[in-house]
Amino acid sequence: MSRVTPAGRPVAFGGRPVTAAPRGPSRLSEPNKEESVVSRPSVIIVGSGVGGLALAGMLTRQGCEVVVLERSAxxxxxxxxxxxxxxxxAIRRSGGEEMYEAVLKVCEPIHSARMISQSRGPLAAIDLGFLTRRYGVTGQGVTRAELLDTLIALAGAPVRFGAEVSRVSPDGTVVLTDGETLRADVVVGADGVGSTVRRSLLRPGQDDRRENPLESWQGVVDRGGIWTSEGADFHFGPLGTCGIMPLTDDRVYWFVDGSIRTPPTGEGWPDVVRALVAATPAEQLFPGQAWDRRPVRRWGRGRVTLLGDAAHPILPTIGQGACMALEDAGVLAARIAQDPDPVCALRRYEDDRYPRVLGHFKKARGMLRMRALPGAVRDRMLAALPDRTITRMYTESTVPLPEFS
Ligand SMILES: Cc1cc2nc3c(=O)[nH]c(=O)nc-3n(C[C@H](O)[C@H](O)[C@H](O)COP(=O)(O)OP(=O)(O)OC[C@H]3O[C@@H](n4cnc5c(N)ncnc54)[C@H](O)[C@@H]3O)c2cc1C
Structure with a gap:
């Protein structure tokens, strides 16, 4: 393994340490073949979202030296x-029991889900008990703040806040906006949908469009007796879909996405949605936007790869964007552990992830199309389907990868 050292005095125990590189052009040293068999690469992760932090914890647990750079203060x-x-x-297999248990501690299980139409009432009741029987765990509601705090505590690596990356090079060089330059064996861009790392790797003329902007509103509020369900509810409303999920400490998370520019308080939304929105404190009410982009087969170059939304943003319609980032982290950590050549490990990771993320991208778009059907058509269709078919549609994207099941 290797350690972080003061600038100019790198000390390597195998892999290349994360070093402050001298300003101006410099050559990378040839990897020492004898050492590289037993060494673990040094890794710079750009972005401390769910994906970047989970990867940090997984890699430090297998002996890698890791630094996380985060532009927010x-x-x-x-x-x-x-x-x-x-x-x-994926967390359990690549991050171990400690990480898995710590994450579950801040989560609230979701045991069932209902789909409810504007005019026809309940359309489907989904029992999620089979997930626990099959995989030992069901879906979970969690606040981002609590999940990120848990992952930071488990990262085993410094998270440098206020460190904004301006560009990276395929040779593993990372330049910050203040001019500081770092190097490592591997650089992972986990810097979200507008990824700077991805932009650094684009060849001239390569497409950088984002598509399908979905407006969203989200809130976290105490149940306060307004919503008593133990499962999740989906209400098909006039301009979008409202999901309501349980959180720990008797709190509730609600979101609405669609073409909705104001919080869902108006005509057509059910009383429970209007009451939850009205009870949500202003500082817990957030507008947002989501996009997607068709995944490409190869998203990295040289010593650099991407993870999560930076590589393959998908629509939130199947609640899988962060899950894909966590799966990416699990697979990337596994490939780095399996392959003594970090560059080969990155390409194997991209090859292995492409079909999976393409499948989820398509499912998320399919769900958007279903939601956008005229209300009467959608309701008739859902009401005609047996619950087991709707259960399969709702849960097919949550099935673990064979290597993690
Ligand atoms: C309304 C809504 C609901 C959603 N619901 C769900 C859900 O229920 N389940 C689910 O799985 N997913 C859901 N998602 C998707 C999920 O939020 C994202 O897919 C997930 O957050 C992506 O994680 P990430 O780690 O890839 O990136 P991010 O969480 O975007 O993190 C990227 C990090 O990189 C940092 N950064 C950016 N640029 C730089 C730079 N130049 N230098 C240094 N740092 C930088 C950012 O500050 C940020 O901290 C939802 C999304 C939306 C919009």
């Missing part, structure tokens, strides 16, 4: 998400 907030057995199994 402090841990970012955000509201809440749901995470599913596919992500939790």
């Amino acid at each position: 402090e841990r970012r907030d955000g509201l809440a998400i749901t995470i599913w057995p596919n992500a939790l199994r």
